[in-house]
Amino acid sequence: MTTPTTTRELPPRYDAAVVEPAIYExxxxxxxxxxxxxxxxxxxxxxxxxxxxxxxxxxxNGHAVFVTLEDTMVRYHRMxxxxxxxxPGVDHASIAAQFVLDRIIGExxxxxxxxxxxxxxxxxxxxxxxxxxxxxxxxxxxxASADWSRERFTMDPFSARAVRVTxxxxxxxxxxxxxxxxxxxxxxxxxTISDLENVHREETGTLWTVRYHLLGEDGAADPDAWxxxxxxxxxxxxxxxxxxxxxxxxxxxxxxxxxAMIPIVNRRVPIVADEAVELExxxxxxxxxxxxxxxxxxxxxxxxxxxxxVLDEDARVNEVGGDLAGRDRYDARREVLARLAAAGDLxxxxxxxxxxxxxxxxxxxxEPRLSIQWFVRTRPLADRALASVREGRTRxxxxxxxxxxxxWMENIHDWAVGRQLWWxxxxxxxxCPDGHVTVSDAEDGPDACAACGRPAAxxxxxxxxxxxxxxxxxxxxxxLGWPDDTPxxxxxxxTSVMETGYDIIFFWVARMMMLGLxxxxxxxxxxxxxxxxxxxxxxxxxxxxxxxxVDPLEVVDQIGADALxxxxxxxxxxxxxxxxxxxxxxxxxxxxxxxxxASRFVLGARPAPLSEPEGEPSLAERxxxxxxxxxxxxxxxxxxxxxxxxxxxxxxxxxxxxxxDWFIEMAKVELRREDATPxxxxxxxLASAHGLAGTLRIVHPLMPFVTxxxxxxxxxxxxxxxxxxxxxxxxxxxxxxPADREAEEDxxxxxxxxxxxxxxxxxxxxxPGEWREVAAxxxxxxxxxxxxxxxxxxxxxxxxRPLRVLRPGDGVAPPHGAAATTSPLGxxxxxxxxxxxxxxxxxxxxxxxxLERGIKRLRDLLANQAFVNGAPAQVxxxxxxxxxxxxxxxxxxxx
RNA sequence: GGGCGAUUGGCUCAGCUGGUUAGAGCGCACGGUUCACAUCCGUGAGGUCACUGGUUCGAAUCCAGUAUCGCCCACCA
Numbered sequence: 001m002t003t004p005t006t007t008r009e010l011p012p013r014y015d016a017a018v019v020e021p022a023i024y025e026x027x028x029x030x031x032x033x034x035x036x037x038x039x040x041x042x043x044x045x046x047x048x049x050x051x052x053x054x055x056x057x058x059x060x061n062g063h064a065v066f067v068t069l070e071d072t073m074v075r076y077h078r079m080x081x082x083x084x085x086x087x088p089g090v091d092h093a094s095i096a097a098q099f100v101l102d103r104i105i106g107e108x109x110x111x112x113x114x115x116x117x118x119x120x121x122x123x124x125x126x127x128x129x130x131x132x133x134x135x136x137x138x139x140x141x142x143x144a145s146a147d148w149s150r151e152r153f154t155m156d157p158f159s160a161r162a163v164r165v166t167x168x169x170x171x172x173x174x175x176x177x178x179x180x181x182x183x184x185x186x187x188x189x190x191x192t193i194s195d196l197e198n199v200h201r202e203e204t205g206t207l208w209t210v211r212y213h214l215l216g217e218d219g220a221a222d223p224d225a226w227x228x229x230x231x232x233x234x235x236x237x238x239x240x241x242x243x244x245x246x247x248x249x250x251x252x253x254x255x256x257x258x259x260a261m262i263p264i265v266n267r268r269v270p271i272v273a274d275e276a277v278e279l280e281x282x283x284x285x286x287x288x289x290x291x292x293x294x295x296x297x298x299x300x301x302x303x304x305x306x307x308x309x310v311l312d313e314d315a316r317v318n319e320v321g322g323d324l325a326g327r328d329r330y331d332a333r334r335e336v337l338a339r340l341a342a343a344g345d346l347x348x349x350x351x352x353x354x355x356x357x358x359x360x361x362x363x364x365x366x367e368p369r370l371s372i373q374w375f376v377r378t379r380p381l382a383d384r385a386l387a388s389v390r391e392g393r394t395r396x397x398x399x400x401x402x403x404x405x406x407x408w409m410e411n412i413h414d415w416a417v418g419r420q421l422w423w424x425x426x427x428x429x430x431x432c433p434d435g436h437v438t439v440s441d442a443e444d445g446p447d448a449c450a451a452c453g454r455p456a457a458x459x460x461x462x463x464x465x466x467x468x469x470x471x472x473x474x475x476x477x478x479x480l481g482w483p484d485d486t487p488x489x490x491x492x493x494x495t496s497v498m499e500t501g502y503d504i505i506f507f508w509v510a511r512m513m514m515l516g517l518x519x520x521x522x523x524x525x526x527x528x529x530x531x532x533x534x535x536x537x538x539x540x541x542x543x544x545x546x547x548x549x550v551d552p553l554e555v556v557d558q559i560g561a562d563a564l565x566x567x568x569x570x571x572x573x574x575x576x577x578x579x580x581x582x583x584x585x586x587x588x589x590x591x592x593x594x595x596x597x598a599s600r601f602v603l604g605a606r607p608a609p610l611s612e613p614e615g616e617p618s619l620a621e622r623x624x625x626x627x628x629x630x631x632x633x634x635x636x637x638x639x640x641x642x643x644x645x646x647x648x649x650x651x652x653x654x655x656x657x658x659x660x661d662w663f664i665e666m667a668k669v670e671l672r673r674e675d676a677t678p679x680x681x682x683x684x685x686l687a688s689a690h691g692l693a694g695t696l697r698i699v700h701p702l703m704p705f706v707t708x709x710x711x712x713x714x715x716x717x718x719x720x721x722x723x724x725x726x727x728x729x730x731x732x733x734x735x736x737x738p739a740d741r742e743a744e745e746d747x748x749x750x751x752x753x754x755x756x757x758x759x760x761x762x763x764x765x766x767x768p769g770e771w772r773e774v775a776a777x778x779x780x781x782x783x784x785x786x787x788x789x790x791x792x793x794x795x796x797x798x799x800x801r802p803l804r805v806l807r808p809g810d811g812v813a814p815p816h817g818a819a820a821t822t823s824p825l826g827x828x829x830x831x832x833x834x835x836x837x838x839x840x841x842x843x844x845x846x847x848x849x850x851l852e853r854g855i856k857r858l859r860d861l862l863a864n865q866a867f868v869n870g871a872p873a874q875v876x877x878x879x880x881x882x883x884x885x886x887x888x889x890x891x892x893x894x895x
Numbered sequence: 896g897g898g899c900g901a902u903u904g905g906c907u908c909a910g911c912u913g914g915u916u917a918g919a920g921c922g923c924a925c926g927g928u929u930c931a932c933a934u935c936c937g938u939g940a941g942g943u944c945a946c947u948g949g950u951u952c953g954a955a956u957c958c959a960g961u962a963u964c965g966c967c968c969a970c971c972a
Contacts, residue, residue, distance in 0.1 A: 012932080200969080207972080230972060244972095278971060286972050294970045354972090368970095400899065404967070407898070411968080502967095539965085559934095571908045571920080576900080577966090579907065583921050590920095590934045601931030641911095649909070649919075664931075672930095755938090761926095762938040768927055854916065861953090870952035875914055882915065 014596035016560025020705040024140050027708075032078075032729045034147045039083040039491060046077035046084045047495040049476045049525075050146060051508070052154060054093035055131050056100045059138040061534040061542065061568075061580065062501060064552040067142045068565040068702075069531060069644060070499050075145055075701035076639045079733035085492050086145065087479050089152035090132060094424035094468035095189060095197075099361050101127055101423075117422050124423050128155075138553060143561045143704045145729065150488070152479045154471040155425070161443070162478035163425045163471050166519055168441035171429075175377045175518075176417075178429070178437065182297045183416050185369035186359040187315035187329075191420040192373060194467060195413060196507055197360040205232050207352035208337065209283060211345040212243060215259040215268060227252065227260055227271065228347055230282025232354055233292070234340070235333040238265050238321045239310040242288040244299060247273035249284050263345055264336060265322065272303050291370045307370055313420075315367050329367070374418040374427055374464060381514035382409040388513060388523045396528040397642055398575040401502060408506050417467045424465035432459050473511035476524035483519070495525045497642070502530040502575055529642055532577040534568070539579055550580050562703035563588040569702060570648040591652060592706050595699065598660050599710035602692045603717050605671055607681045610718070614679025619789050620666035621687035623747040626740035627658045628694040633736030635698050651699045659695050662751065664688070669796045689714060689721035700728050749783070749825045750790035756821040757798035757828060764819045764830075764839045772830050774800035777812040779826035779888055784808040786825060804831070813894030820844055820893060822851070824885055827892040844893065851890040858883040 027033065039045070048070050053063050074086040101124055102112055112120055132153070139146070152158060170176040184198040185191070209228050216222035227243055240262045245252040256273045269288075276299055277286050290300030291309040300307065310320045315329045324332050340346040357366040386409040388394045389402050396402045418427060428445070430438045436451035438459065448455050471478070476498070480489040494516075500508060509528055516524030535541055536548035543549065555564045567588035572578045617625075631654035638647035670676060670684040692714060696707040711728035714721050725731045753776070761768055774794075778784035787794070787805045795801040806812050813827065814820035819840040820829035858879055861867055868876055 013934090232972065276971080282972065288972090293972080295972075296970090298970075352972095355969090404899070407968070506968095573909085581907065581921090584907070586934075587920055590932095593932065593934045597932035597935085599931080604931065643911090645909075646911090653919085660931085661936090665936095668931095758937060759939085765926090768937065850916090857916075864952065866952035868952080871914070875953095878915075 012600070014560070014592060014706055014709070016562065016592070016705065017557055019709050020143070020556075020561055021141070023705050023708050024143065026727070027145065027729055028148075030727055030730065032727065033086070033145045034149055035083060035085050040081060043081055043083040044077075045492070045496065046074070046082040047492045048074055048086045048497050048499060049479055049495050050086060050088045051498075051500045051504075052089040052091035052152075052472070052475065053135050054096050055090045055128055055135060056093055056097050057131075059135060059142075059552060061550060061552050063135075063139075064142060064564060065531050065534060065568050066499055066501070067139055067144045068568050069529070070497075071142070071144050071146075071704070072565075072569065072644060072647075072701040073497060073499070073639070073642070075704060075729065076733065078145070078729070079697070079701070079731060080735075081732065083491070085147060085150070087150050087152065087492075088136075088139070088144070088146035088148060089154070089475070089479060090135060091472060092128070092153065092155040092424065092468065094419060094421055094465060095191065095193075095361050096468075097124065097127075098421055098423050099189070112422070120422055141553070141556055141561060143565065145704070150479070154468070154475070158481065159471050159474070159478050160425055161441075162474045162482055162519075163466060164428045164441040164443075165483045166470075166474055166515060167428055167466075168439050169519070170376060171439040175380065176374065176439070177377065178372060178374050180370065180372045181375070181416075182291070182294055182368050182370055183373055184357065185313070185315075185367045185371070186362065186364055187313065187367055188362045188364040189359060189421070190313055192369075192371070192416050192418060193359060193361075193366065194416055194469075198357040198366045199360050200355045200357050202353060203356045205352050205354045205356070206349050207232055207282065207354075208234055208349045209347040210234065210237070210263070210287075210340055211347055212260040212262060212287070213345075214255070215261055221261040226345075227255055227285050228283040229285045229287045231287055232352060233289075233333070234336045235317070235329050236289040236292045236310065237262060237287065237336055238317065238324065238332075239289045239291050239308040240267065240269060240287045241290060241300065241305045241308055242269045242303065243271045244274045244277050244286045244288050245271065245284060246277040246279050247275060249277075249279055251284060263343065264324075264339060265320070267308075270303075272305075274299050274302065292368050294368055297368070309370050311367060311369070313369075373416050374429070374462075376415040376417050378412045378415050378514065381518055382412045382510075384517045385409055385510065385513035388517065394513065394523045394526055394528060397530065398573070401505060401528075401530055401575060405505060405510065408510060415467070417470055418462075418464035419467055420463075421465055424468060425471055427462040427464050427466060429462040430456075430459040431462070469507055469511050470515075472508055473515040474519065476512055476516060477520055493520070493524075494522050497527045497529055498525040499529040499531065501533065503533065505530065527642070530575050532572070532575055535577050535579050537579065537581055539577070550585075555585060559585060559589040560592055560705065562706045563592045566591055566648060566652075566703055569644050570652065572645045574642070574644075591656065592703065594656055594660060595695075595703070595706050596710065598655070598664060598695070599692060599713065601664055602685075602688045603710075603713055605667075605685060605688065606717055607671075607678060607685055610685070611678045611682045613683035613686055614677055615683055617687065618666075618670055618684060619743055619746055619750075620663060620670065620793065621684060622740045622743035624659065624663040624687065624691045625737075626744050627654065627663075628691060628698075629734075629737035629739060631658070631698055632694065632734045636733070636735040639701070648702055651702065655695050655699055659691055662747075663691055665797055666793050669792050673792065686718070686721065689718050693721045693723075694734065696728060697731060697734055700731075704729065746786050746789060749786050749823065750793055752823040753787075753825050753828060754794055754798045756823045757794070757800055760819055760821045760830065760843065761799075763843045766819070766830070769799060771799055771801050773802055773804065773832045774798070774828055775804045775806060775814070775831050776828040777806045777814070777826050777892060778808040779824075779892060781808050783825040800828075800830075813892060814844075816894075817841060821847055822889040822893050824889070827889075827894070848890060848893055851886050851893070855883065855886045855890065858886065 051066055074084055078084040183192045186193050207230050209230050211226040211228050213221035214225040243260050255271050258271050259268050260271055262269055288296045288299055290296045290305050291307040312318045317324045317327045317332045319325050359366055428440055430446055432449040432454045434452055436449050438446045438450040440446035476495050477493055480493050482489055512524050552564055567584045634650045635647050667684055667688045671681055696711050700707040708728045715726050776787055778787055791803055795803050814829040817837045818829040
């Protein structure tokens with residue numbers, strides 16, 4: 001970019017698609033994303049580990065949200081001079097990745113089975129190499145100022161080692177174990193899934209009533225005696241090992257202890273009594289299938305019932321089903337029903353609202369399945385993780401999620417960590433022919449069986465891999481080199497803020513807390529910041545099938561990353577969902593444009609040559625410096641408190657409201673004053689340049705590109721304005737400064753007067769651009785002085801020229817019929833109003849009524865003894881002053 | 896069955912520890928073509944802050960309850 005001397009050399013439109021990538025390259029080349037070799041002396045630390053996106057697809061709005069929030073935090077802290085690190089990475093997403101790859105190889109005419117484990121994994125690595133860069137490049141486009149030199153992957157050797165070491169430690173501590181249990185099984189993904197991946201939904205099913213005949217004295221089923229049971233899953237009849245009734249149920253009291261005959265498989269099973277049975281539900285008698293239902297499993301344990309598994313890993317009936325073997329579970333269900341009906345044992349059926357668990361990934365109905373699995377004993381881990389939050393060592397924003405977190409931790413079950421998948425970290429357990437288990441954290445596995453010393457060659461490694469969240473749970477420290485005591489680990493751990501979506505608080509945050517404390521004995525982060533979900537128009541969750549997806553990459557191409565970022569942060573609060581609408585994006589684009597144009601103005605207004613500044617700062621110059629200091633202080637506080645929406649609003653209000661709407665307009669008055677000396681013009685321009693620099697600093701963390709582009713031009717135009725710092729990303733943050741009370745008060749009065757005059761023009765139908773003579777009757781000497789100081793501004797911004805300031809004091813009132821108004825500075829009126837008298841009078845009456853209403857309200861309030869006595873003196877004082885002011889205004893309005 | 900959140904002008908949302916006449920953007924109405932920006936400028940209309948009760952000198956804000964919507968957790972066939 002070239003040095004601008006006039007606006008003509010600046011593009012009138014900010015072309016994000018061209019400018020932003022170029023700026024990102026400059027940042028990369030400058031090394032600004034990477035922390036210095038040594039931490040700056042006495043610097044605070046600010047470390048964010050990026051939630052690793054799945055490498056399976058393109059960037060979506062969820063990513064855009066976290067990139068924006070984290071980048072904003074990180075840029076702010078970097079500008080503050082903190083020892084800042086934002087470490088990026090990607091997740092191998094075991095089950096999700098396999099789901100995607102299976103589809104891809106399916107299109108190539110292959111299947112997981114046809115390729116086999118080895119070739120499948122080779123294909124997966126190829127897929128990863130192809131897609132891994134895509135996400136990174138998309139993040140560049142969003143402006144992510146992450147330290148790419150430290151980028152990590154949950155399948156890299158560092159993660160792999162951390163996984164092995166952690167598991168070994170868990171095993172040694174007795175917190176990892178292998179055992180038989182009923183687990184959630186997805187027949188389509190052919191793997192165990194955790195409770196969290198088993199999503200429950202209410203669905204309408206069918207409740208069938210089926211007769212189980214009782215065993216007669218002759219040992220055969222009695223055709224005339226039966227017990228009716230209700231079931232939603234008739235196919236599991238094949239695995240029934242009991243019928244249960246409630247012990248207090250008089251209907252069945254006599255049957256307890258007798259034997260029922262299970263149809264089709266002709267199994268003899270006991271009728272047992274158990275309090276878990278609901279008297280009211282169905283027939284009051286329940287068929288018990290311990291191998292295919294979690295409730296039945298528990299009940300079976302209580303009564304010592306056998307476990308009969310009737311389904312294979314594809315959820316097809318196994319050999320137990322006799323001639324039904326090989327049938328799919330739903331196919332088998334139909335057949336079972338048909339046979340029951342044929343035998344006259346199907347009593348009835350009715351629609352039934354029930355809760356069905358489905359696989360989070362593929363939507364298949366989850367099958368409880370009996371198998372031998374690896375578990376992590378979570379209770380002790382959860383207790384520590386719970387205490388950390390309870391005792392405030394880690395806080396969650398918004399705070400209400402601490403309760404959600406606590407409830408989950410309190411009711412936690414052991415974590416089934418094994419997955420019967422291929423893509424992921426293989427569980428580092430080895431089995432020897434004698435049944436011993438050896439867990440090793442060595443890269444090449446154990447040398448020998450830990451129990452009997454058999455050589456490694458005779459051991460076989462577990463084929464199961466870890467739940468993908470196991471490696472994710474180690475992310476805050478595996479990325480920094482743990483278990484080694486690396487310089488990065490020492491310098492950057494524990495981290496500062498974990499920013500992520502509230503939808504993965506259990507999946508991820510909880511696991512990081514548990515494993516972080518277990519592995520490192522310290523909370524992995526002091527703050528958890530949870531953002532909400534991005535929804536579409538009407539508050540609907542975005543989905544491709546609904547066609548309401550806003551593609552962040554398209555948005556970035558069209559209106560720029562800054563606009564998207566602003567839209568994603570403004571008007572949001574942590575933990576709450578937001579709607580990303582076209583209108584919101586338009587507004588954000590307009591703001592980007594506004595920033596660009598304000599910059600164009602300042603740069604184009606530079607006097608050439610610039611001379612030595614002369615004279616005292618003008619009122620406008622003092623005012624904008626004071627407003628800037630205030631905005632800086634607000635932005636600083638909000639960013640420190642992680643009130644990102646508040647920060648966005650403060651930045652917006654200052655930039656657009658204070659700087660553009662008022663300051664620039666007043667600066668124009670001074671820059672274009674005919675009697676201004678070159679030194680005075682230079683002084684005003686420098687103040688504008690400093691104002692612009694301050695604006696860019698404040699906005700930069702959220703909208704880095706347009707601010708950096710403008711900064712770069714400003715730096716070339718006037719290095720004094722940029723403190724000699726050519727790159728805004730590396731500039732120092734300004735946290736505020738002293739307020740100029742006098743300038744603020746003056747300007748507040750003048751702004752009120754200008755607004756009142758503009759309003760008067762519109763209300764009385766005066767042409768807005770026409771110059772009019774205005775008289776102002778200041779309420780007192782200080783108001784008169786204020787009017788003199790701001791005369792030029794009032795004249796220019798209200799088209800009120802000449803402005804005649806009358807002598808202060810009582811008795812000066814607008815002439816009858818004049819278009820008049822009041823403000824805290826006193827009355828003012830158009831002297832040459834040709835507006836209709838009716839309108840002027842109407843306008844005056846309206847103003848008077850308005851004042852009277854306010855006066856009445858305040859008089860009533862102050863007449864209330866309870867208020868005067870009860871409220872703080874300060875509040876009462878303020879109301880008294882207000883009343884006096886309104887009364888004075890009314891008096892001055894005259895008539 | 897538990898828990899949580901939301902309910903503020905037509906729309907989308909701010910309103911912290913209770914204290915002016917409840918704000919913003921969009922939309923709407925009216926008016927604006929000279930030198931940053933029509934992706935703009937100015938002015939204005941529009942709200943019983945879901946409802947009921949309570950605490951208080953004072954409540955959108957605190958408490959209790961109700962309603963509607965949404966979310967999370969939970970093993971009822």
